Each structure stands twice: as structure tokens, then as C-alpha cells.
Amino acid sequence: MTSGEIIIKGGFVVDPTRKMEGDITDIAIKDGKIVDKVSSSAKVIDAKGKTVMAGGVDVHAHVAGPKVNVGRLFRPEDKLLSGVCRSAMAQKNGARMESGFSIPSTFKTGYDYARMGYAFVMEAAMPPLYSPHIHEEIHDTPIIDEGALPVFGNNWFVMDYLKKGEIENTAAYIAWLLNVTKGFGVKCVNPGGTAAWGWGLNCLSLDDVVPYFDTTPREIITGLLKANEYLGLPHSMHIHQNNLGNPGNYQLTIDSLKLAEGIKTKNKFGREQVMHSTHLQFHSYGGTGWGDFESKAKEVMDYVNKNKAITVDTGNVTLDETTTMTADGPFEHHLHSLNHLKWVNVDVEMETAAGVVPYVYDPNIKVCDIQWAIGLELALYAKDMNRIFLTTDHPNAGPFTRYPRVIKWLMSKKAREAVLDSFKHKDKVIDATTLHTIDRELTLYEIAQMTRSGPAKCLGMSNIYGGLAPGMNADVGIFDLNYKNMPSDPEKIEKAFQRAACFIKSGEIVVKDGEVLSRGHKKTVWVHVNMPENLQVKRDITQSFTKDYTVSLVNYPVRDYLAPHPFVLEVDVEA
Amino acid sequence: MATVTLKPTKVPELMLEGYSITPDAFAGKTPAQIAALPAHEGKIHVTLGDFFEVSGNAGATAAETDIVIAGDCTRVKYIGSKMTAGTVKVNGNADMYVGGWMKGGKIHITGNVDSFCGMQMQGGEILIDGNAQNYVGCAYRGDWRGMKGGTIRIKGSAGNDIGTFMLGGTIIIEKDTFIHVSTHAEGGTVILKGDVEGRVGGQMVKGTIYVFGTIKFMMPGFKKVDRVELEVDGTKATFDHYIGDLGERHPKSKGKEIFADLYVKA
Amino acid sequence: MHAHPRHTSRYSIFPRGFFTPKGQMQRTIISIDPRQTDTAKLADIHLMLNQGHDYELFDAFRTVLRGYDIPDEVAGIKKEVIVKSAEIMKKAKFCMIFFGMGCTHTDGHNHNIDAAISLTRDLNNHTKASIMAMRGHYNITGPGQVWSWQFGFPYCIDLSKGTHAHMNPGETSSIDLAMRDEVDCFVNVGTDAGAHFPIPAVKHLKKHPFITVDPNFCMASEISDLHIPVRIAGVDEPGVVYRMDNVPIQFRSVIKGLPGVPSDEELFDLVYERMCELTKTEPVWLAAKADRKYPQNPAVS
Structure with a gap:
């Protein structure tokens, strides 16, 4: 942590946590934190005519871990001719080689997020057995702070406890797993479905019975919601729902969201929601097949707007060639049978599974265009921008490096129409979507809510990230946009967000004019739960490791040296 | 048309990566400017002038530029790679990636070439008077989009992996071939005038292969359907017609499955 | 049996599993090997194919699975046996294919595995199937993982440009580089190039400085210009090791290394x-x- 003092002068500050909408004010930094004032010897950064925002917070991206790495190693062609060259300046600065487009190397991941002014990224699916691997990759991802969500939705312990309705035991198991894997919260992917995939099956409705385990997605979701609140974790249960990516799934989506009704939030981290529903774009489909495939974004958002206990993120399709990867094993097999490209499936003993398939979102294909429109519609139909966040479910719907492009589309009807006009099947896309009828253009303030204050609050870290109030982390992005005189050319918006004019991370200037200057002060964020010992769960875990696991219990917990820059959120649960 | 002549002056100790030896890079340049174009020997930055004596001005565009290399390039990679127009002629051998990713123009090598000749090419012509090593007209590792267009003619023999993941274009091998022809192909034509060891058309979805010689080991997924009279590359002959690879998926058109075709001279 | 002695007892053939409490009795084992190995003796069916014809055999399985006829004999194996084996795979609750270097280090190399992967993929339309490599050396998976996340490629990485990484087996693979005289210095880390490389390749490498970093004396260290001994990872040096199914295992050191050895x-x-x-x-x-x-x-x- 540098003790160097910095003052950012004269910029238009956009900070939803303090209701600042382009107010011209100075931001002072000392010891890696935002402060009220600094001495006259502070380094001055002139931000006149520029927009100043907190560092971005990404609530859901796949940036580290075994399946991300499978994606990297089985797609050499993703690097060929698209690899970013390390400039002479980067070599001089000691920056590492960068490679990859849809699934960048760890170094490129860190650098590219920093260039876009992002400070925190949540790795959205950590298979617990592989957690040491994820922490090794997180260590090699420079600059950005990261956390990782272990997956619970198909965990054999969880399904066993929830079948019997044992919320307390489920909570105790979650607490143990978070502690040993250095995880952040509760992720749930295709509850029941991935376990059913062990038999080559899936769960496509809330009441499909999981083979052998004799439970249902409904029981798993409700149980995890309750267990999450029993513990009072900083983040809510984070769900990737059943039946992802299939036409007509929106009704199931709304039914699953309704499971959050009647569950009260309980935590000391300022979080208001009890369920975070991720990459909603993949879950807002109408129609009975790909022929009459249509958008149901309005119907889904009408419900989301009503229920304050829910937050969502968009999962925007960016019309690129990308690599899909998810712990939703059966879905990836289904996708492979659609596009016939290479497919990898990994099953993780007792815990979860994952699949990886390359995918080309081709603008000449009607379905891809409709998916593109749905992602944007979701954000444009939202009423409370603090409850909907910008993601591309990186790299599933598009690489995270396309966030600036999505911002451009959200902020400019002109830019949206240009894309719509370029489609080969424009008329069919218009028939199946409502995007062309929406005039709304988001403001920089709303973008800041979607990418900064909103996700930080959703993760229970609103006092650390996502704002510029004194006491918060000194993560500050300066973008070449004049708040009072926004450019009429939407391309300039994309350009400004792609390469921050300046990005300060933990009080150190890490990016200047889009060039990375430093490795920053990276931190791994995790949650540690203090709760009284649950003897039954302890016995179950010991027994299972003796009998079923192929690794021993002593080798399971992630050792401290693998995560050398900890930032631990303590949670105390009373008996 | 303007001709640039490169005369090799020394043999590189390691391999020279001559990615600048294309009409596109030469266009509009003087001999001195061409000699200053970058290349790599191992990790060391070098220039073309370090290894060649350059004479003759280039044309204004790639299409108006002919390159002649008056000597052997056994240790020079990437000759004519990514070129879009113009011609390149090498009086001697060339190393890997001759015409890799090329889009147009013509390449003529009077000697032999090493592997990856015409990798993922999209158009243009490559003529090799000698033999080629492996991976003629194949896809890059992991990519499912191989050669898309153009013609590669090898007057000698070739190794293995001919036209892997081929989508279009034509490859002609006038002498013998080893294994793996048109593996995973979804289009394109391969003509083998000599004998081939085996694995012809494995995992092939669509496309055509003609074999004038014999196939030592036939893929079990190919089934003989009829015998036909055809004219192939100027030669009339009777061929046994096989379809396959029956073990692979196949697209449907108008309710009928489309198979790849293999014709073996009867 | 011999290459991975613990594999049969701990993972693949004998152990009692969650869903297979009777161990080997509930499993059917098919061995594909041109030789009569001890593993083949354990197997219910031994497909003793002609050496170098794995690709054809896998294609035959796939053709049968799609309901087509195959020739009376493929790769030296009778049609009835192939049809029967395919039927066993199809009817199994969970079909696991393990492959080793016999498959990857013969003609066709990657294509043999490609065909086996395609078979696995096809089997998933009938049941649940997986395929796994029996990796050669203990932590060979580790560098594959690390290089993948750092450079995007698991092996054969050419970093000489300084600006970007390049990989293309056939060009940037170590034996090709050696045979073609593309390198002027060779550093042999944690493997034995002397024992594993073809002799002509080693002769090419010996023209230039030859350095070995290895805890042991080995054939490579014998011919090296410089041999630097190091501690043994997993014995006197702790760290993360990747098991061959990519599961990271955190090793502790069990003895103290020699002083002065890094x-x-x-x-x-x-x-x-x-x-x-x-x-x-x-x-x-x-x-x-x-x-x-x-x-x-x-x-x-």
C-alpha cells in the first residue's frame, strides 16, 4: 500500500452512493483510501472535463479456475492472430505477455479489467475440490481484487440435508466449505440438473426429481436461500437457474424468482436482496422452438421490478466468437449438439460438473440477434438500476472486454439502431423483440449504478467498493467523457470506457492513457464464518472423506500461502 | 509489373522467420526499404537485408509486385504467408508456412517445402515442384475452419494431415501420400494421384476425395455405393464411389443425409 | 497395471465405489492393446488389434453405434467382437475410456485420441461417458495448467518473440525444434531428454550448450555441459501438484532438503x-x- 497522497482535481464526479451526478469536486487519496483532504504535497491529477467514477465491480465472470483453463488450453485458435502484442513500453514496465480473446490469460484478464477501470471481479463458479487451483490463478491475475463463489446447488451434502429439510446442517456445511475453500458466498448452478447429469439427465422444471437424491430444484433453491440468511453472509444466494438457454424458459424463470418471496434478509453488510439471479438474458426466452423464438424480457423485468428482494445481472450477448463455460454440464452437451463444435465435460466428484463449448454469436443468425436484443431490453426495462448489473457472463455471452460496447448500446439509441439495421434478418428480429420501441438511453449515473454501487451493495461490500466516500478503497477511474457535454458519436463512449484515461487502484496509479504501469495491490476477498461446531455435519464430512472422496480431508483446505493477499470478511453466527 | 529479386547471402544459423517476404509488404518500396523490413532469427530482431541482397523496385500495389528469390530458402519460414495478390517464386526449397493464411496471388516453389504449406488459405494458388512435408492445407491447431479456397498443387509426394478440417478449395498431390487425408473435412476437393497408406476421409462430413492409386487401409466407415466414369484433373477414368464417414455426424438437406464422397480408381 | 500400479486398485478397476459397492464385479473391462499385457489379462474383453490401427478401430465403433455395417474385420479384429464391445459400452451406466502413450505416440498421434474423443461424445447420446489421459510423469498436468493460464497453451510454447506466445506442435514441439536445429541452447528441466528423445534429436541438441536441472543423475545429466541439482518437489519441497484428472493436491515436504540445494x-x-x-x-x-x-x-x- 502506498502512502503517497493523490488529489484528483476538477473532474465530473459520478457517485451514486453519494447521489453525485457529475458534481465538480476533488477526490483525495491517502494510504490507499479515499480521505476528506490531503496535504499540499499530494500528487495532483487533472481531471478537468473528464468523468470520475469509483472502480468497477463485476458481480459475475468466469476468470479463473479449472473450466476457464480448459477453455484456454483447448482453444489455441483463440490466441492465433488475435493475441494482443506486448508493446515495447509494456516490456519496459515489466508487464507480462498477454494472450487470448474470449478466454484471456490471467495476466491479460487483470490488465484488461484495469484498463477498463474495474477494481473487483467475482469468479462466479468455483468447484470446491479445485479451489487451490482457483487461488493459484487468482494469485497470477494482477491488479484486480477477486473473490470466488463455490458451487453448492448440486453438492451431495447439500442435497442430502435439504431432502430432509435440515437448514441448520446445510448452513453449517456451507460455513465449513466457505472457510476451507476461501470462498465468498453461495453459488447455485442448475440446481439438481447438474447432479442429474451424472446419469446423463437434467432437471428442466422446479419439481423434476433429482435421480437417487430424491429432492427437487425447488427444495434446493428454497433451502439454500434460507441457509444463506441463517448465516447472514455478505452476498445473497447467487443462482443460475434451471433450463438455461431454451426457448420458452421465462415462465420457469419467474417461478424460480418467486421462491424468494417470504424470505427475509438478515445480515450486517447492508445487503437488501435475498436472491441474485445471474445472466438473466439466457432465462428470458419465449416461443416453443428456435423458429418462433422471442423475447420475454418485459415479462421477466415486470416481475423483477416488483420484487425488491431480487437483484439480477444481464448477461449481454455481444455478437462475438466466444467460449461458453458453465457448471451447467447438461446444457453444454445440449449446446454442443446444436453447433457440433468441440465439447469438454468435467465431472467433479460429489460436488458439481462443468462443460465448455466454443460458440460463435453470428450477427447473420436470427437467434443470436434476438439474444443480443434481450440482454439490452432487460437493462432498459429496469426501474431500479441499483438492482440490475452489467455482465456478459464472461465469456459465455461475450468477453468482458466488450462491457464498454454494451455501455455504448445502453447509452445510445443511435448505436442500437445501427446494429439492428446491419442484421440480415432485421424484420424477423423486430418481430420477436421490443428493443426498437424503446427510446430510453441510460445516463452515466445509471451506468455507475449498474457497474459500481449496485453490485458492491449486492455483494455486501458497499462500504469498500463502488463509491468514492471517504473511508472507502481508493479505486478511482477517470474516463475521457465530458459529463456536461457528452459526445454525439457513440463510438467515443465505447472508446472512453475501453481505455481509462487513468485508473487508480488501492491508491496507486496503475493505468495511464490505457497503458498498464504497475502490478497494483491485488487482494483476494473471502468470507470466514465463525459458528459453533455442528457435530453431525463434522461427522458427515469426516465419514464422506474417508469413504467416498479421492482426496483426504487434511489435503482439502486451501493453505494460506496460496492466497497471500487476504481480505477477509468475518461473519459471526450465534448458536 | 515490377520484379523484386532477393539473392540469399547467408544461411541463417537458426530459422529465419521471413514473414515480411510477401508482395503486400514489399509494395511501393525501394530495395533499401525492402532490405530494412523486419524478420526474426530465434529471439533476435533482424532485417531481410541481413540475409538477402535486394534488387529491383516493387510495384505500387501487391498485385503489381513479383518477388523472385534467386536461391535456396531451406531455412526461411513464412514465405508468402498472408499475401493477398502478386506472385512469389523461389528457385529452390522453402521451409514452413509457405502461403499460410494466403488470400490471393500465386506462389511457385521449384524445390521442396516443409510442413504447414497453405495452412488455412482462403484463395490464390500454390505450386510446389518438389515434395511437401506434413499438414498441407490444414487448419491451425484446434481450429475447425481449415482451408477455405484456392489451389495447392504438389508435384511430388506429401506426408500426413492433408486438408484437415478443409472447407473448400482444391489440393492435388501428384505422387504418394502417407496418412490422414481430409480428416474432419466439411468441403473441398483432394486429388491424390499416387498411392496412400490409409486413414483417407476419417471423420469426414462433406467434401470429395479422388484417389488414382491404391488405399492400403480403407476406413471402416466408408461404404461402396456404385461405379462411375469421371474426368478428374484432365484424366478420364472409372472410379469406385464410396460414401462416408458413416461413423461421423452428417447434415441433412431436404430430409436426406449428405455424405462425403470418396472415389478410388477401379 | 504396470505404468500406473495404484490406478487399478485406487481408482479404476478394483475399488468399491459409491454406486458400485461390489467393485470389480460390477465393472466390465475392455482392454485395447496389441500386446498381451497384465492389464489385458484382467480384462473381460481384450481387443488385440494390429499395431497402429487404433484410428480405424474407433471409427468402426462409431460406425456401429450409428447403426451402420462395418467390414468383417477391422484392424485385425472380427466384426462380431467390435459389435459386442460397442453394445457393452452403449449399455453401460457409465463408460470411462483411459488412454496412454501407446495411442498418442504412434502414427496419427492426436488423431487417434480425436477419434476416441469423438466416440466418447457419441456415447454420451446413449449413456454417460468420459475419457481421460493416463499422464506419463507425476506432475506433468501441473505445467500444462500453469502455462495454460499464463499463456493460453499447455505445451510447445514459443515465447521467443517477447510480444506474444506461439504454439504449433510440429514446429514448436521440442523434438521438431531439435531435429531442425532451431535452438542454440537446451535446458532440460525435470525430465530426461537423454532417455526419452530420439538419439538423432539429442545429437542435434548436443551441438550447443546442454543444461540439465534435475534432482537425480540421469542419462541427460550424464551428457550435460552443466547439471544443477535441485530439491525434489513433493519430497523435500512443498507445493501444489496437479493429479492427472487436474485435481490440485497440496503437497507438504516430508524430509528436509540438503543444505545449499535450491x-x-x-x-x-x-x-x-x-x-x-x-x-x-x-x-x-x-x-x-x-x-x-x-x-x-x-x-x-
């Missing part, structure tokens, strides 16, 4: 530091190491 990591840090000194650059990536101290194992004194 670990691989310490050695390369020293080399890096010296290189930075020679090129007058800042050794910034050393700092990244300082904050990642390995825990002392109290059992070792």
Missing part, C-alpha cells in the same frame, strides 16, 4: 535475477514471489 523455483528466481542484472532491467516479478512464502512443516526439522 528448489526449482529458487533456482529460476536466481537465474531471472542475474538475467535482469545483465540486461539492466528491474526484476519486478521477484517481488511477487516474496509474498508467497511456503509454510514450514513442523514435522520436518
Whole structure:
């Protein structure tokens, strides 16, 4: 942590946590934190005519871990001719080689997020057995702070406890797993479905019975919601729902969201929601097949707007060639049978599974265009921008490096129409979507809510990230946009967000004019739960490791040296 | 048309990566400017002038530029790679990636070439008077989009992996071939005038292969359907017609499955 | 049986599983090998194919699975046996294919596995199937993982340009580089190029400086110009090892290493530091190491 003092002068500050909408004010930094004032010897950064925002917070991206790495190693062609060259300046600065487009190397991941002014990224699916691997990759991802969500939705312990309705035991198991894997919260992917995939099956409705385990997605979701609140974790249960990516799934989506009704939030981290529903774009489909495939974004958002206990993120399709990867094993097999490209499936003993398939979102294909429109519609139909966040479910719907492009589309009807006009099947896309009828253009303030204050609050870290109030982390992005005189050319918006004019991370200037200057002060964020010992769960875990696991219990917990820059959120649960 | 002549002056100790030896890079340049174009020997930055004596001005565009290399390039990679127009002629051998990713123009090598000749090419012509090593007209590792267009003619023999993941274009091998022809192909034509060891058309979805010689080991997924009279590359002959690879998926058109075709001279 | 002695007892053939409490009795084993090995003796069916015809055999399985006829004999194996084996795979609750170097280090190389992967993929339309490589050396998966996340490629990486990484087996693979005289210095780390490389390749490499970094004396160290001994990872040096199914296992050190012998990591840090000194650059990536101290194992004194 540098003790160097910095003052950012004269910029238009956009900070939803303090209701600042382009107010011209100075931001002072000392010891890696935002402060009220600094001495006259502070380094001055002139931000006149520029927009100043907190560092971005990404609530859901796949940036580290075994399946991300499978994606990297089985797609050499993703690097060929698209690899970013390390400039002479980067070599001089000691920056590492960068490679990859849809699934960048760890170094490129860190650098590219920093260039876009992002400070925190949540790795959205950590298979617990592989957690040491994820922490090794997180260590090699420079600059950005990261956390990782272990997956619970198909965990054999969880399904066993929830079948019997044992919320307390489920909570105790979650607490143990978070502690040993250095995880952040509760992720749930295709509850029941991935376990059913062990038999080559899936769960496509809330009441499909999981083979052998004799439970249902409904029981798993409700149980995890309750267990999450029993513990009072900083983040809510984070769900990737059943039946992802299939036409007509929106009704199931709304039914699953309704499971959050009647569950009260309980935590000391300022979080208001009890369920975070991720990459909603993949879950807002109408129609009975790909022929009459249509958008149901309005119907889904009408419900989301009503229920304050829910937050969502968009999962925007960016019309690129990308690599899909998810712990939703059966879905990836289904996708492979659609596009016939290479497919990898990994099953993780007792815990979860994952699949990886390359995918080309081709603008000449009607379905891809409709998916593109749905992602944007979701954000444009939202009423409370603090409850909907910008993601591309990186790299599933598009690489995270396309966030600036999505911002451009959200902020400019002109830019949206240009894309719509370029489609080969424009008329069919218009028939199946409502995007062309929406005039709304988001403001920089709303973008800041979607990418900064909103996700930080959703993760229970609103006092650390996502704002510029004194006491918060000194993560500050300066973008070449004049708040009072926004450019009429939407391309300039994309350009400004792609390469921050300046990005300060933990009080150190890490990016200047889009060039990375430093490795920053990276931190791994995790949650540690203090709760009284649950003897039954302890016995179950010991027994299972003796009998079923192929690794021993002593080798399971992630050792401290693998995560050398900890930032631990303590949670105390009373008996 | 303007001709640039490169005369090799020394043999590189390691391999020279001559990615600048294309009409596109030469266009509009003087001999001195061409000699200053970058290349790599191992990790060391070098220039073309370090290894060649350059004479003759280039044309204004790639299409108006002919390159002649008056000597052997056994240790020079990437000759004519990514070129879009113009011609390149090498009086001697060339190393890997001759015409890799090329889009147009013509390449003529009077000697032999090493592997990856015409990798993922999209158009243009490559003529090799000698033999080629492996991976003629194949896809890059992991990519499912191989050669898309153009013609590669090898007057000698070739190794293995001919036209892997081929989508279009034509490859002609006038002498013998080893294994793996048109593996995973979804289009394109391969003509083998000599004998081939085996694995012809494995995992092939669509496309055509003609074999004038014999196939030592036939893929079990190919089934003989009829015998036909055809004219192939100027030669009339009777061929046994096989379809396959029956073990692979196949697209449907108008309710009928489309198979790849293999014709073996009867 | 012999290459991975613990595999049959701990993972694949004998152990009692969650859904297979009777162990081997509930499993059917098919061995594909041109030789009569001990594994083949354990198997219910041994497909003794002609050497070098794995590709054809897998294609025959796939053709049968799609309901087509095949020739009376493929790769030296009778049609009835192939049809029967395909039927067993199709009817199994869970079909697991393990493959080794016999498949990958013969003609066709990657294509043999490609065909086996395609078979696995097809089987997933009928049941659940998986395929796994029986990796050769104990932590060979580890570098594959690390290089994948750092450069995007698991092996055969050419970093010589300094600007981007390049991979293309057939060009950047070690034996090709050696045979074609594309390198002028050879560093052999944790393997035995002397024993595993073809002799002509080693002869090419011997024209230039030949350095071996290895805890043991081996054929490569014998012919090296310089042999640097290091500590043995997993014995006197702790760290993360990737099991061949990519599961990371955190190894502790069980004995104390010899004084003055560095670990691989310490050695390369020293080399890096010296290189930075020679090129007058800042050794910034050393700092990244300082904050990642390995825990002392109290059992070792």
C-alpha cells in the first residue's frame, strides 16, 4: 500500500452512493483510501472535463479456475492472430505477455479489467475440490481484487440435508466449505440438473426429481436461500437457474424468482436482496422452438421490478466468437449438439460438473440477434438500476472486454439502431423483440449504478467498493467523457470506457492513457464464518472423506500461502 | 509489373522467420526499404537485408509486385504467408508456412517445402515442384475452419494431415501420400494421384476425395455405393464411389443425409 | 497395471465405489492393446488389434453405434467382437475410456485420441461417458495448467518473440525444434531428454550448450555441459501438484532438503535475477514471489 497522497482535481464526479451526478469536486487519496483532504504535497491529477467514477465491480465472470483453463488450453485458435502484442513500453514496465480473446490469460484478464477501470471481479463458479487451483490463478491475475463463489446447488451434502429439510446442517456445511475453500458466498448452478447429469439427465422444471437424491430444484433453491440468511453472509444466494438457454424458459424463470418471496434478509453488510439471479438474458426466452423464438424480457423485468428482494445481472450477448463455460454440464452437451463444435465435460466428484463449448454469436443468425436484443431490453426495462448489473457472463455471452460496447448500446439509441439495421434478418428480429420501441438511453449515473454501487451493495461490500466516500478503497477511474457535454458519436463512449484515461487502484496509479504501469495491490476477498461446531455435519464430512472422496480431508483446505493477499470478511453466527 | 529479386547471402544459423517476404509488404518500396523490413532469427530482431541482397523496385500495389528469390530458402519460414495478390517464386526449397493464411496471388516453389504449406488459405494458388512435408492445407491447431479456397498443387509426394478440417478449395498431390487425408473435412476437393497408406476421409462430413492409386487401409466407415466414369484433373477414368464417414455426424438437406464422397480408381 | 500400479486398485478397476459397492464385479473391462499385457489379462474383453490401427478401430465403433455395417474385420479384429464391445459400452451406466502413450505416440498421434474423443461424445447420446489421459510423469498436468493460464497453451510454447506466445506442435514441439536445429541452447528441466528423445534429436541438441536441472543423475545429466541439482518437489519441497484428472493436491515436504540445494523455483528466481542484472532491467516479478512464502512443516526439522 502506498502512502503517497493523490488529489484528483476538477473532474465530473459520478457517485451514486453519494447521489453525485457529475458534481465538480476533488477526490483525495491517502494510504490507499479515499480521505476528506490531503496535504499540499499530494500528487495532483487533472481531471478537468473528464468523468470520475469509483472502480468497477463485476458481480459475475468466469476468470479463473479449472473450466476457464480448459477453455484456454483447448482453444489455441483463440490466441492465433488475435493475441494482443506486448508493446515495447509494456516490456519496459515489466508487464507480462498477454494472450487470448474470449478466454484471456490471467495476466491479460487483470490488465484488461484495469484498463477498463474495474477494481473487483467475482469468479462466479468455483468447484470446491479445485479451489487451490482457483487461488493459484487468482494469485497470477494482477491488479484486480477477486473473490470466488463455490458451487453448492448440486453438492451431495447439500442435497442430502435439504431432502430432509435440515437448514441448520446445510448452513453449517456451507460455513465449513466457505472457510476451507476461501470462498465468498453461495453459488447455485442448475440446481439438481447438474447432479442429474451424472446419469446423463437434467432437471428442466422446479419439481423434476433429482435421480437417487430424491429432492427437487425447488427444495434446493428454497433451502439454500434460507441457509444463506441463517448465516447472514455478505452476498445473497447467487443462482443460475434451471433450463438455461431454451426457448420458452421465462415462465420457469419467474417461478424460480418467486421462491424468494417470504424470505427475509438478515445480515450486517447492508445487503437488501435475498436472491441474485445471474445472466438473466439466457432465462428470458419465449416461443416453443428456435423458429418462433422471442423475447420475454418485459415479462421477466415486470416481475423483477416488483420484487425488491431480487437483484439480477444481464448477461449481454455481444455478437462475438466466444467460449461458453458453465457448471451447467447438461446444457453444454445440449449446446454442443446444436453447433457440433468441440465439447469438454468435467465431472467433479460429489460436488458439481462443468462443460465448455466454443460458440460463435453470428450477427447473420436470427437467434443470436434476438439474444443480443434481450440482454439490452432487460437493462432498459429496469426501474431500479441499483438492482440490475452489467455482465456478459464472461465469456459465455461475450468477453468482458466488450462491457464498454454494451455501455455504448445502453447509452445510445443511435448505436442500437445501427446494429439492428446491419442484421440480415432485421424484420424477423423486430418481430420477436421490443428493443426498437424503446427510446430510453441510460445516463452515466445509471451506468455507475449498474457497474459500481449496485453490485458492491449486492455483494455486501458497499462500504469498500463502488463509491468514492471517504473511508472507502481508493479505486478511482477517470474516463475521457465530458459529463456536461457528452459526445454525439457513440463510438467515443465505447472508446472512453475501453481505455481509462487513468485508473487508480488501492491508491496507486496503475493505468495511464490505457497503458498498464504497475502490478497494483491485488487482494483476494473471502468470507470466514465463525459458528459453533455442528457435530453431525463434522461427522458427515469426516465419514464422506474417508469413504467416498479421492482426496483426504487434511489435503482439502486451501493453505494460506496460496492466497497471500487476504481480505477477509468475518461473519459471526450465534448458536 | 515490377520484379523484386532477393539473392540469399547467408544461411541463417537458426530459422529465419521471413514473414515480411510477401508482395503486400514489399509494395511501393525501394530495395533499401525492402532490405530494412523486419524478420526474426530465434529471439533476435533482424532485417531481410541481413540475409538477402535486394534488387529491383516493387510495384505500387501487391498485385503489381513479383518477388523472385534467386536461391535456396531451406531455412526461411513464412514465405508468402498472408499475401493477398502478386506472385512469389523461389528457385529452390522453402521451409514452413509457405502461403499460410494466403488470400490471393500465386506462389511457385521449384524445390521442396516443409510442413504447414497453405495452412488455412482462403484463395490464390500454390505450386510446389518438389515434395511437401506434413499438414498441407490444414487448419491451425484446434481450429475447425481449415482451408477455405484456392489451389495447392504438389508435384511430388506429401506426408500426413492433408486438408484437415478443409472447407473448400482444391489440393492435388501428384505422387504418394502417407496418412490422414481430409480428416474432419466439411468441403473441398483432394486429388491424390499416387498411392496412400490409409486413414483417407476419417471423420469426414462433406467434401470429395479422388484417389488414382491404391488405399492400403480403407476406413471402416466408408461404404461402396456404385461405379462411375469421371474426368478428374484432365484424366478420364472409372472410379469406385464410396460414401462416408458413416461413423461421423452428417447434415441433412431436404430430409436426406449428405455424405462425403470418396472415389478410388477401379 | 504396470505404468500406473495404484490406478487399478485406487481408482479404476478394483475399488468399491459409491454406486458400485461390489467393485470389480460390477465393472466390465475392455482392454485395447496389441500386446498381451497384465492389464489385458484382467480384462473381460481384450481387443488385440494390429499395431497402429487404433484410428480405424474407433471409427468402426462409431460406425456401429450409428447403426451402420462395418467390414468383417477391422484392424485385425472380427466384426462380431467390435459389435459386442460397442453394445457393452452403449449399455453401460457409465463408460470411462483411459488412454496412454501407446495411442498418442504412434502414427496419427492426436488423431487417434480425436477419434476416441469423438466416440466418447457419441456415447454420451446413449449413456454417460468420459475419457481421460493416463499422464506419463507425476506432475506433468501441473505445467500444462500453469502455462495454460499464463499463456493460453499447455505445451510447445514459443515465447521467443517477447510480444506474444506461439504454439504449433510440429514446429514448436521440442523434438521438431531439435531435429531442425532451431535452438542454440537446451535446458532440460525435470525430465530426461537423454532417455526419452530420439538419439538423432539429442545429437542435434548436443551441438550447443546442454543444461540439465534435475534432482537425480540421469542419462541427460550424464551428457550435460552443466547439471544443477535441485530439491525434489513433493519430497523435500512443498507445493501444489496437479493429479492427472487436474485435481490440485497440496503437497507438504516430508524430509528436509540438503543444505545449499535450491528448489526449482529458487533456482529460476536466481537465474531471472542475474538475467535482469545483465540486461539492466528491474526484476519486478521477484517481488511477487516474496509474498508467497511456503509454510514450514513442523514435522520436518
